[in-house]
Amino acid sequence: NAGVTQTPKFQVLKTGQSMTLQCAQDMNHEYMSWYRQDPGMGLRLIHYSVGAGITDQGEVPNGYNVSRSTTEDFPLRLLSAAPSQTSVYFCASRSGARITGELFFGEGSRLTVL
Amino acid sequence: AQSVTQPDIHITVSEGASLELRCNYSYGATPYLFWYVQSPGQGLQLLLKYFSGDTLVQGIKGFEAEFKRSQSSFNLRKPSVHWSDAAEYFCAVGAPGAQKLVFGQGTRLTINP
Secondary structure (H helix, E strand, C coil): CCCEEEECCEEEECCCCCEEEEEEECCCCCEEEEEEEECCCEEEEEEEEEECCEEEECCCCCCEEECCCCCCECCEEECCCCHHHCEEEEEEEECCCCCCCCCEECCCEEEEEC | CCEEECCCCEEEEECCCCEEECCEEECCCCCEEEEEEECCCCCEEEEEEECCCCCEEECHHHCEEEEEHHHCEEEEEECCCCHHHCEEEEEEEECCCCCCCEECCCEEEEEEC
């Protein structure tokens, strides 16, 4: 029972480099989302999706792109990394689009941008 | 738009002592409220949730929370903490029918032996 799987767990980038954080879930969940966690800021929503082909912006979308081509996968792309994107990133999914369902989180991906 | 505040960044309690973590929300009506826990190096796990009805809700791991409309609060409690309760706790709020959940800043709980 894998749940939500994120890769990589750790990554160091230089300013301007691009990368993709991968997220996969095996629970057939409609809803998937990306959060970033920063000290004193809690979790802030970056982007979310309520189904394949449907994505929308959260609180802090700038500098990030997403796509949802399958139900299982929801990658997060950084096109030109900046030091301000140093953070811990969490992918989360739930079975329905509405917030009544439980969010299931991955273990996180720690990104450092130099 | 809704928002949530956790006034305490860090709390330390002794093992066996009681615990109360504060959560205050801002929303025009009764929101949906949640508490999540994050153990070190892990993702978040749902402890409990409140949508309507009985204002005292029970969760996993012996936690409970009470919704108080008059105080716009949803405080988390446990009668006797265990060393394994050391973690970061997040309160979250959302509007009924919404898709997005807003998290508070988190409260880090340390347990003294």
